[in-house]
Amino acid sequence: MKSLRTASIRTQILVLALLLIVLVSVVAATTEPFIYGRHDKGMAIGLLAGRIERVVDQFRDARSPEEEAAALDLATRLQISVEKLPASQISPRDEAEASSADILQRTRRALEDDFFDGLRHLFDKEVASVPLIVKIDQERALVFHMPTFSRSLWFFPAVASGILKIVIPLIVLAYVSSWLIIRPMGRFAAAAERASTDDSLEKPFVAEGSSEIRSLAASLNTMRSRILQMAESRTRMLSSISHDLRTPLTRLRMRVERCEQPELQGKMLHDLTVLDGMINESLAFLTNAGHNVPSRKVDLSSLLQTIATDFSETGIDVRFSGPRRLKYMCKSEAITRAISNLVENASRYATQIDIDLQDRGDEGIFVKVSDNGPGLTDELKTRVLEPFFKADEARTTGVGGGFGLGLPTAEGIIRKGHGGKLTLLDRAPNGLVVEIILPPVRDGGDGRLSAISDSTASII
Incomplete structure (x- = not known):
């Protein structure tokens, strides 16, 4: 199996096609005798035609009314409904058909339906019976009333056979194909997507599959x-x-x-x-300053309150709201620098800045830096996270200007350094909200807190 998993895609497809053929053959050979042995309409019609021929032969050889009655009694014992009919009452239209000696073919024509016609009337409650007229000689004839077969009884075995022979093997083939071909390609595509979205090329692509x-x-x-x-x-x-x-x-x-x-x-x-x-x-x-500094437990509320107080002392209206204490494992210097960059960037274009801290349990730690400035368009929300891009033309109510590295640096600290997410949102009625989502606090059971995700640990 390992050699097949590492073979070329052409070889894998060829082997899977051969596997499908073998699987269909095995399923058909093992299931069809059971299914059609119980519900084979052709076999039932053949048995009925044989019984009719037996009754016709005995009636043809009868030379007295008692022998004719014995032939009709035989039909009753064989569960065949039949009655005697004078040959003179056969219509000219049915004369040729009634004189035919091929009972088997006539029985099949009377009982077998066209596939689409049978499908159309599959669930009809009343099924019309077509009589079978057999001319014995110039004076006698027999009228056999054909039994009514339930169309569904003969239709569903064919459906079951098709499911067993086609659908189930195809499902098995699709599963094996996904395991051999699609699954490695899916993992490979996911790895390429992560490298594209995270700007991370530290982990090489795993060479596995075909x-x-x-x-x-x-x-x-x-x-x-x-x-x-x-x-x-x-x-x-x-x-x-x-x-x-x-x-x-x-x-x-x-x-x-x-x-x-x-x-x-x-x-x-x-x-x-x-x-x-x-x-x-x-x-x-x-140099990605702060990315290689080990994490330590800090009071995130005090850290953010200190940032707000420091900026307030310089004349910037910065307010903090959140819990009184929130223990968290992080790189405190890097977080301080990221939040300070966001506040400093907002102070150039706004008169009031709010820092909001929330602990939402399994959803993570939410930090929002909101301002009452002019905000950003949807296009600029993406571009301001690019290094050295400045959106001063869109936010010109303040004075001063940055170098186009504040937001990219903060985003790198949050995403690469802490496994979090930084998003730019609109604030009503005006302004910008920088939403930071950090991994949730996890208690390791020994009193130590952990907040760094596995993916982040591999990056740091």
Whole structure:
């Protein structure tokens, strides 16, 4: 079975087709004698025709009324309804048919229905009986009243045979096909989708299944290695540039501080502060700061309350609502940075910011950062999560501006660092809501809390 599972798809399809043929043959050979042995309409018609021929032969040989009565009595014992009829009463239209000696064929024509006609009248309660007239000689004839066979009695065995021979083997074949071919392809597609949606290429594609899938997995793993090398080289280059910029930036700051024109000195110091902030943001984003820090148990309520208080002291209206205490396993510095980025980003475009914390049990920990700013369009909600994209044209009520890394950094901390989800929603009547869903708190039974999902643990 292992060799079949790793064979090519063409070989697998060929083997499965042969398996279907063998399975249908075995099922048909073992079930049809039982089904049609009990309910074979052709066999019943053949037996009836034989009994009619026996009665006709005995009646034809009768030379007296007593012998004719004996022949009719035989028909009664054989459960055949028959009556004597003068040959002169046979209509000219039925004369040729009545004179035919082929009783078997005439009985079949009288009792067998066309398939579609029988299907149309399958559940009719009354079934009309067609008499069978047999001309004995120039003076005598017999009228046999045909029995009425239940159409459903002869139809359902054929249906059962079709189900056993076709439907069940096809179901078995479909299951085996899904196990051999479809299931490995489904797992492979799911792995590719996760790599696409999570921007994660750390885990290689598992090379299992048919030879074609294993070949595709090997090709994608080669491409994955090249992409990782390219991304790593790019990150090292940008990080090196950001680090190297600090030296001339420090020299510029020292020279500016010796400037004797206060107005010009203030403008240059402001520009240097902006440059320094850009370098810090870029380094933090490129190096994924905080992702490799171990998790520890913190009071999430106190952490968020502290963030709200710190911003309030700078003149920004930030309010916190939530439980008084909420123990949670997380990277506190990273969470602080993510929430601070969201609040700082909202403060540029809004006058009031709300931080709401909720523990919804198995649904997870919900943190909402809401503002009363102008909000974002549906298109911009997706684009602002891209690095270095700024939506200042859409949200221009505030002053200042960011570098386009605040939201992407926060989203990376929540998704990659904690296995959570960050979503941008509309706030009524206006504004933006950044909803964060963190994995639920789990008690390990020893008093220790856990909140990091298995998928996250493999990323960290």
